Amino acid sequence: MKKRIFPRFENTYKGNLHSHTTRSDGAYDLETVIKAYKEKGYQFLCISDHRRYYISSIKDNEEFIILDGMEGEVGDSCYHIHAIADYNVNVKERYEAESIWPVTDQSPQETINEYRNKGNICIINHPRWTKFEYEELLEPEGYLGIEVYNHNCDRESLTGYATDYWDYLLRKGKKVYGFASDDAHAKDLHCNVKEFFGGWICVSAAGLAQKDIVSSLKTGDFYASNGPEFLSIELEDNTLRVCTSPVKSIAFITWPEHGRNVYDRSGMDVREAEFAVPSGTQYVRIEITDINGKKAWSNPLFF
Structure with a gap:
């Protein structure tokens, strides 16, 4: 769902x-x-x-x-x-x-x-x-x-x-x-x-x-935020999907497991990412960073 x-x-x-x-x-x-x-x-x-x-x-x-x-x-x-x-x-x-x-x-x-x-x-x-x-x-x-x-x-x-x-x-x-x-x-x-x-x-x-x-x-x-924008954040089953303004990275920060940092290896902008939340995760928050180093922070989701 x-x-x-x-x-x-x-x-x-x-x-x-x-x-x-x-x-x-x-x-x-x-x-x-x-x-x-x-x-x-x-x-x-x-x-x-x-x-x-x-x-x-x-x-x-x-x-x-x-x-x-x-x-x-x-x-x-x-x-x-x-x-x-x-x-x-x-x-x-x-x-x-x-x-x-x-x-x-x-x-x-x-x-x-x-x-x-x-x-x-x-x-x-x-x-x-x-x-x-x-x-x-x-x-x-x-x-x-x-x-x-x-x-x-x-x-x-x-x-x-x-x-x-x-x-x-x-x-x-x-x-x-x-x-x-x-x-x-x-x-x-x-x-x-x-x-x-x-x-x-x-x-x-x-x-x-x-x-x-x-x-x-x-x-x-x-x-x-001090720069970029979150456009949408959705959760389906245990998968988080996020859409943003153009950024260089979308990081899923978790505890106690390691999260995931999504970026383009050729250096192009990214605008969306998804993350399968590991079993036992206590929280996930999303931090995005644009090409100028400006950031935006979602609030944490608690599991």
Whole structure:
């Protein structure tokens, strides 16, 4: 029996979950940042200023929406956790607009618990830039995933990629998703090499509404990218089939068995591949790489 893994819904939407404005330490005001992403063809954006909660007046739209949220911090450390509003759940109390997240002595787990109790999903940001030990991400419970690519960190200090953290968590049985984002702060919108528009996610959702986008984030119906695209992922019996934009390789990454890397020996583009999942496999994720070294990451399939 054939099952379509991605896209699960008819429509997909491109967005960035990690952005900063002059409300915290960003270089551009709110209106400039929103306008820039809309003009670039993004369909949703989370205004995630440090420790300052943003609430949008528009919850759904046919062209562009803002997700409510913030980037909070564990104490005064570099341990940064996204809170993104989930209006699919009923809670007694939510953060109000412009609420300030205080510098406290809360642990990461206490921070995640508070975010969730106030109706948010949680994402742990830029683990390599934060200089995490692997075990530090294994301990907390209740977060949705980690940034496997942070564009600003990559530009700033070559600390943007974190798929090794992701695979460590997946090998340990932690079911977490992989996100890519900009985290742009600099005043470089008009530069050729900029912090903006370098990392994003593409979400398959029932519609362009806050509830729908967040619902699909919770079920992993998205992929992360800094370049190429996944067009379709299907599973038939134990065989995965994937179609992509033109890339130089399509890698099936598994545990505990070795996966498979598909490429053309003459150096031509590849656009599709298949992989028979070995018996005993715990998870498979797909990583594609284009001719410029840009990548996209599917979420893991758990077996």
